[in-house]
Amino acid sequence: MMSREQNDRIACVGPGDPAGRLLRRYWQPVALLDEFDEARVGPRPVKAVRVLGQDFVLFRDEQGRWGLLDRDCPHRGADLAYGRREDGGLRCPFHGWLFDVEGRCLETPAEPEGSRLCDRVRQRAWPVQVRAGAIWAWLGDGEPAAFPDLDCFVAPDTHAFAFKGLWECNWLQSVEVGIDPAHASFLHRFFEDEQPGEQSYGRQFRSASSDSDLPMTKVMREHFRPEIYVEPAPHGLQLTALRRISENSTHVRITNQVFPQAFAIPLSDEMTITQFHVPVDDFNNYWYAFFTSFGAPIDKALMREQRLKMHELPEYRPRVGRGNQYGFDPREQLEQTYTGMGADINVHDQWACESQGPIQDRTREHLGTTDKAIMAYRRLLLQAIDTVEKGGSPPMSMDAAQAAAVRGPVTMDAIGPGGSVEALCEFGRGIDARRRARASWGAGR
Known part of the structure; x- marks a missing residue:
């Protein structure tokens, strides 16, 4: 059980908070490029942003240069x-x-003619870069770290798409739901199966695994006690969840915690999601989802249209949420879905995170065996906070040469053979390698 002091230590993100000082050692996405698309939002490329409890103004000047300044003149x-x-x-x-x-x-x-007052005035400006369809900011002191060569950062623009959404809760509980392999068998349980087919928004567990026509809904519903293995990885943690279907058949799902505040998961046989949870402040966070295709170019217009139907601009606030009880229907809960909150798994995750409160009180929780990834991540987080306090460099704070060595990560979702954990992990890596070999941009990665 965690103490209140430990809970605050890993959750609060102000400039003087331990976790806040840690997160300022990493690039943070602060806006989507779509938010500056004149066709959709008008001709004024200036936007207020709040990140890590601080207020900024983001703008693009007439030469196309990006600037991020403190918001108060x-x-x-x-x-x-x-x-x-x-x-x-x-x-x-x-x-x-x-x-x-x-x-x-x-x-x-x-000021009077000839005044040189402006020579003595400077507004705090923060480094910015454009990557993967978003504008990223470095909000710490010192030289910015390099971006790792993760798939979402190296894929060509044709094969990448970014979107975001606002959740009314602390960032940490949002990250933790993404690295919890057990919850999918319950939170995203459907009582009826669909024929495997084309992926659509919010229906990740309504399709089939790679190399199989077995519906994921059936796998998750009937095999709800996964074997979970957590291993250190260059990017953070690699998570493997095995669901033994029969003596000769095992569902293998490999996901990742990307330190400090992201996770990478498979969306389909050809597409992965790397999702960052960025604190607005201690009580709100934006998820930034970066979709990467190893197959055909992404139909960005379709993906954007699907998601905008569920989010209100300009804040990207979900249309379904606490204000309308997450669409809860008791009859649906009896007959169709485990939650009674529709088929969109994003709504399920939002409810799970927001219902824990603005900041989850971890002094009241009782963790089980299936929470081993949560426990491993918290240990890593606390260690990184200690490292920063002692003046050291935390994980994933790298120079260019180190960043170039961080690849992937491997994600996959497939039906494999029976056998040992090692053999099944090797099977999973093989699935990922074949997908990369087929990709127009992923060969050799």
């Missing part, structure tokens, strides 16, 4: 998110002070 604290993009920067509407993407003050136009 250094003159008298007015809100730069309402600034005018003009003359090479962002101009505060209060007195016209102008700042470029690096935070330099270019003009203080109300």
Whole structure:
């Protein structure tokens, strides 16, 4: 059982909090490129963002350069998110002070002619990069770490798609649901099977495993006691869940915890998801899902359309949530689904996370054997926090050479033979290797 001090230590993310100092050692996605698409959101590329309990303004200047500045104007604290993009920067509407993407003050136009006040003023600016359909920010001190060569970061634009959604709870409980292999047999249980077919939004467990026509719904429903194995990996943790179907048949699912706040899971035989949970503050987080295709190019318009039907802009707030009881239908719970909350597994996960409260009270929980991935992750998190406090480098805080060595990770979902854990893991790696060999961009990775 965890103490309240330990709970706060790993959950709270302000600038002075232990977990907050850790997360500032990693690049954080702060917006989707889609949020700056003029065709959908208009011609003004300026956006207020709140990340890790801090307020910023993100903008793109006339030259196409990205800037992330502290949101309060250094003159008298007015809100730069309402600034005018003009003359090479962002101009505060209060007195016209102008700042470029690096935070330099270019003009203080109300000051007397010849004033050099602007030479002494600088707004805090933060490094930004564009990767995988999102804008990422470095919110810590010192030289930014390199991006690891994860699939979602190296796939070509044609084979990658990004989306996000807002959940009203702490980031940590959202990460933990993604590294819990046991919950799918209950939270995502369906009482009727569908014919395996094309994947659609929110119906991940309604299709079939690789190399099989056995419906995933049947596998999850009837084999609800997985053997779970957790191993250290260069990216964090690799999780293997085995469901023994018969003496000669085993369902093998390999997923990953990508340190510090992401997980990588298979969506289908050809597509994976790497999902980051980014704290807005201690009580809210955005999930950023990065879809990577090893097969055909992604139909981004279709994927975007499917997801926008379930989310309200500009906040990407789910249309189904606490305010309408997550669509709960007691008759459906009796006859169709375990939750009674529809077929969208994203709603199921949202309920599981938000129902734990704004910050889960882990002093009241009682973990079981199937929670071994949760326990391993928390140990890793606490160790990394200790490392940062002692002035060291935490996991996945790497230079370019180290980052280039972090590949993958392996994800797969397939029906394999019986046999030992080692043999089944090797089977899983073989499935992943064949998928990569077929991919136009993944060969050799």
